[in-house]
Amino acid sequence: MNDMTHDGYVTEDGRQIGGVMMEMKNITLRFGGVVAIKDISFDIREGEIRAIIGPNGAGKSSMLNVISGFYTPSEGEVWYQGATRPMMKPYEIARQGVARTFQNIALFEGMTVLDNVMTGRLTKMKSGLLSQAMWWGKAQAEEIVNREQVEKVIDFLEIQNIRKTPVGRLPYGLKKRVELARALAAEPKLLLLDEPMAGMNVEEKEDMSRFILDVNDEFGTTIALIEHDMGVVMDLSDRVVVMDYGKKIGDGTPEEVRNNQDVIDAYLGVAH
Amino acid sequence: MTQKSSTRGELNSIPKLLARNAVEFGSAPAYREKEYGIWQSWSWSEAAEEIQSMALGFLALGMEKGDFVAIIGRNRPAHYWAMVAAQKVGAIPVPLYQDAVADEMAYVLDHCGARFVVCGDQEQVDKVIEVQDRVSCIEHLMYHDNRGMRKYDHSRMNALADVQAEGRAAHHRFEEELSTREAAQGWDDTCVMLYTSGTTGRPKGVVLSNRNIVVTAQNSSDFDNLRSDEEILAYLPMAWVGDFIFSLGQAYWNGFCVNCPESPETMMTDLKEIAPSYYFAPPRIFETQLTQVMIRMEDAGQFKQKMFKYFMDHARNVGPKILDGESVSGLDRLKYKLGELCTYGPLKNSMGFSKVRVGYTAGEAIGPELFDFYRSLGINLKQLYGQTEAGVFIAQQPDGEVRSDTVGVPSPGVEIKIADNGEIFYRSPGAFVEYYKNPESTADTKDAEGWVATGDAGFFEENSGHLRIIDRAKDVGQMASGSLFAPKYVENKLKFYPNILEAVVFGNGRDMCTAFINIDLTAVGNWAERNNIAYASYQELAGHPEVYSTIQSHVEEVNKSVAEDPMLSGCQIHRFLILHKELDADDGEMTRTRKVRRKIVEEKFSDLLVGLYDGSKTIYTETEVTYEDGRKGAISATLELRDAAVKQVSPKMAAE
Known part of the structure; x- marks a missing residue:
């Protein structure tokens, strides 16, 4: 399954997965003397849910930051939609259709849910600062279009009742959902979720899992996620990359990964 | 077409009222629903067209006169349209409580022999599919919200919008048949069947005729001088008779506008935005x-x-x-x-x-x-x-x-x-x-x-x-001393306190009255927050000594007020406890309209009742609970039983 062909595969539940959307080729990331990621290669295919797992400090978040363009790899190449990705600012990468949520919620606490989700549309807005401030002509038309898209996301994630509530007043689980809403508002092709279930109770996890599956199903969004909850990972994802100490130790379907001796060792612990 | 039917004589059915409204109030709003943050609206003529195409679609699916059509969902225009469309083809709409668990639904669907079921969304569809192997009468499912429905087997299932599209495409074939069926309906044909919530035993299907509904709508509208410019908010369960009368009967008789909230959680905001002129609430x-x-x-x-x-x-x-x-x-x-x-x-x-x-x-x-x-x-x-x-x-x-x-x-x-x-x-x-x-x-x-x-x-x-x-009438009884026992009277007095959500009073045939109390989590939770009292659950808050003391003072005040009525002074509460769980319709302790099922509560918590009468100070109990998805679990608790002061009014009571 890990061959580099461009035709996809069919998942167990009958979804057609497309060709390679993003490919990480021999990525190494160093911070001074610390090597966070060592020579890792894997791909993400159109329409799949791809998980990155590993024990604490394995380099998962660094990997996600490389994908989102926040970190530039010290060595190696990132291929996105059939071409190498040059050095880019994160917002330029966002414009290419990559959106993300954060492990530690990064919302504007004083702003309402609606305004927060609207910021997800920022890359789609073209009118200037002045015309937006005056809310005149093109800016007005643009806002209406953007608001419509945002309302669809609000409807999708069932957060109508907190539309006008300042984010600071929301419980943790809902904040996570608002983050997802903001990422979805950008209409991403590739959605990166950094520990979407962290700190949630069982019910919130169930809700979030359903939303992730629905997003993938309804919009065809490709999803790459980091998650600690093994049950969630194994249920949700089509393919899993396992990292440990910055190295890739496993890659394949949840079933394959579960039976991989290196992975079992990494989780249960062996002498290094 | 609408012209013809309005001259067809008597306005003896909801579809005929619709036809009249489409002519008389054509461009006035008939329905509004908040969606995507905006109030979307349909005029009477637009609503009539939507309903017409839905009815034609129903005919294309083979709906017959006298068929029962179950409708399960929250208040949305499309669900009301489905009811009227069913009436147009001569079928009988049966709205069901959307929060009912699959088992309850199975009984009703089977009892009326529903051939068609209109569901609001995936959740309802799942419930119907779950019971479908037991309820063999269901032939075709329809749903309104298509989210998550793509992967379902559609051989016996359609989106309502697709049914309408089919109806529009087939209008030449079915229009005549539809007008004939519509015209054939008279005063005594069934308008709707509504299941009672059933405080005792199984729900019963109440058959209401066109005469029942249309004449009642007319009389009640005259009583309050309702007009065509009223605004109402439809938010109470569609299976409840009141919603049928207000949102269909009276709305169609007067031609006023029915507003549907965006979601149950936004009801209060939507209420503020709509500012209804005619309002109903328990x-x-x-x-x-x-x-x-x-x-x-x-x-x-x-x-x-x-x-x-x-x-x-x-x-x-x-x-x-x-x-x-x-x-x-x-x-x-x-x-x-x-x-x-x-x-x-x-x-x-x-x-x-x-x-x-x-x-x-x-x-x-x-x-x-x-x-x-x-x-x-x-x-x-x-x-x-x-x-x-x-x-x-x-x-x-x-x-x-x-x-x-x-x-x-x-x-x-x-x-x-x-x-x-x-x-x-x-x-x-x-x-x-x-x-x-x-x-x-x-x-x-x-x-x-x-x-x-x-x-x-x-x-x-x-x-x-x-x-x-x-x-x-059947709850009114006698105490052992011979004085009158009217539990509801005392319960209502208790429930008037914001801290008390529900109360169940016992004492029929006994020598003293006792009560189970449910606290109101909003009011008491707020009080706890202000007084820095930490709690993790309803159960923990309900068992808090200070909460007990507050409730005890309420009970004692009620006792004083009950004592003033010489006929009912025997109903003072001598002992009470705060229940460790909220009475819930999912556990069968209440009806879907939230009325307490006294008998079931008495049986289910019989151990607690014994404790109230044998004078023990605390009691340990285990209770089975049903979760929203139908799974079962158990909770256990040690409850405190408290004595409340009573006012001595008659020498008979001195035995206490």
């Missing part, structure tokens, strides 16, 4: 709103709090009088006007009651303080007494004759008589045809002359001629 909703106002007032600044208190005190004195048109001094009127400007107006606005011309509360007794609070603000809140079998209306209060302890005069066209044992009987054009497939129950309830037994005990007040309800 006491519970009014109570929640008052609690919210009071909680928020406590957070307000000093000046605002003082102003609120000053003007509310004034309103309590003169507000109801002004509303009833009694004489009030000029100065008081001026002060009331000022209060309207500073307090009442903004308050009504934030609660969504700025424009209420007629408001009703029913279903349960309403606390006098609660009732007066709303009336003192100038809201014309009235009480009515009704039931499913009557097509809602039995008695209601005319403007200007409103009191919290009566339910008013007989509704237009309704005759009421009181039997020797105090039970209320009525006869009216709205009185139901029969219980479906249940002739014994029909015969028990409705006699040959058309008198229907309500099961409630009550009497007419001598001077005012208003009806007063005492209790459910």
Whole structure:
């Protein structure tokens, strides 16, 4: 399954997965003397849910930051939609259709849910600062279009009742959902979720899992996620990359990964 | 086509009223629904077209005259359209409670033999599929919200929009057939079948004819001078008779607009935005709103709090009088006007009651303080007494004759008589045809002359001629000492305290009364927050000693007030406990309309009841609970049992 062909595969539940959307080729990331990621290669295919797992400090978040363009790899190449990705600012990468949520919620606490989700549309807005401030002509038309898209996301994630509530007043689980809403508002092709279930109770996890599956199903969004909850990972994802100490130790379907001796060792612990 | 049907004579069915409205009020709004943050609206002629195409689609699916069509979902225009479309083809709509678990649904679907089911969304579809192997009658499923539905097997399932599209495409083939079926309907054809919530035993299917619904809608609209420019918010369960009368019967008779909220959670915001002119709510909703106002007032600044208190005190004195048109001094009127400007107006606005011309509360007794609070603000809140079998209306209060302890005069066209044992009987054009497939129950309830037994005990007040309800006739009993036992009377007094959500009083045939109490998590939770009392669950808060003390003081105050009535003084509560779980419809302890099933509660918590009577101080118990998805679990708790002070009124009670 890990061959580099461009035709996809069919998942167990009958979804057609497309060709390679993003490919990480021999990525190494160093911070001074610390090597966070060592020579890792894997791909993400159109329409799949791809998980990155590993024990604490394995380099998962660094990997996600490389994908989102926040970190530039010290060595190696990132291929996105059939071409190498040059050095880019994160917002330029966002414009290419990559959106993300954060492990530690990064919302504007004083702003309402609606305004927060609207910021997800920022890359789609073209009118200037002045015309937006005056809310005149093109800016007005643009806002209406953007608001419509945002309302669809609000409807999708069932957060109508907190539309006008300042984010600071929301419980943790809902904040996570608002983050997802903001990422979805950008209409991403590739959605990166950094520990979407962290700190949630069982019910919130169930809700979030359903939303992730629905997003993938309804919009065809490709999803790459980091998650600690093994049950969630194994249920949700089509393919899993396992990292440990910055190295890739496993890659394949949840079933394959579960039976991989290196992975079992990494989780249960062996002498290094 | 609409032209023809309006000249077709009598307006004896909902589809015929629709046809008339499409001509007379063509461009006026008939339905609004908030979606994507905006109120989307449909005019009467647009609604008529939507319903027409849905009815044609139903014909294309092979719906026959007399088929039952179950409708399961929250209040949305498309669900109302499905009911009227079913009526157009001669089928009978059966709205079901959307929060019912699959088992309850299976019984009703099987009992009426529904061939078609219209579901709101995936959740409802899943429930129907779950019971489909037991309920063999279901042939075709339809759903409104297509989210998550893509992967389902569509061989016997369609989106409502697709059914409509099919209907539009096939209009040449079916239009004639549809007009024939529509025209063929008469006064005595079934309009709708509604299942009673069933405080005892299985739900019963109440068959209501076109005459029941249309005549009742007409009479009740005349009583309150309803007009075509009323605005109502449809938020109560569609399976409940009241919603059918208000949102279909009266709306179609008068041609007014039905507004549907965006989601159940946004109901309060939507209420504020719509500001209905005609409003209906059970006491519970009014109570929640008052609690919210009071909680928020406590957070307000000093000046605002003082102003609120000053003007509310004034309103309590003169507000109801002004509303009833009694004489009030000029100065008081001026002060009331000022209060309207500073307090009442903004308050009504934030609660969504700025424009209420007629408001009703029913279903349960309403606390006098609660009732007066709303009336003192100038809201014309009235009480009515009704039931499913009557097509809602039995008695209601005319403007200007409103009191919290009566339910008013007989509704237009309704005759009421009181039997020797105090039970209320009525006869009216709205009185139901029969219980479906249940002739014994029909015969028990409705006699040959058309008198229907309500099961409630009550009497007419001598001077005012208003009806007063005492209790459910079969709940009224006798204590061992021979004094009258009326549990509802005491329970209502308890429930008037914001801290108490539910109370169940026992004592029939025993020597003293005891009670189970449910605390109101919103009110008590707020109190806990203010007093830095940490709690993790309902159970923990309910067991808190300070909460117990507060509830005990409420119980003792109630005892004092009960003692004042010589007839009912025996009903004072000697011992009580706070239940470790909220009574819930999913566990069968309540009906879907949130009425306590006394018998079931008594059986389920029989161990606790024994504890209340054997004098023990604490008791350990385990209870089975049902989760929303139908799974079962168990919770255990050690409960405290408390004694409450009672007032000695008669020597008989001294034995305690």
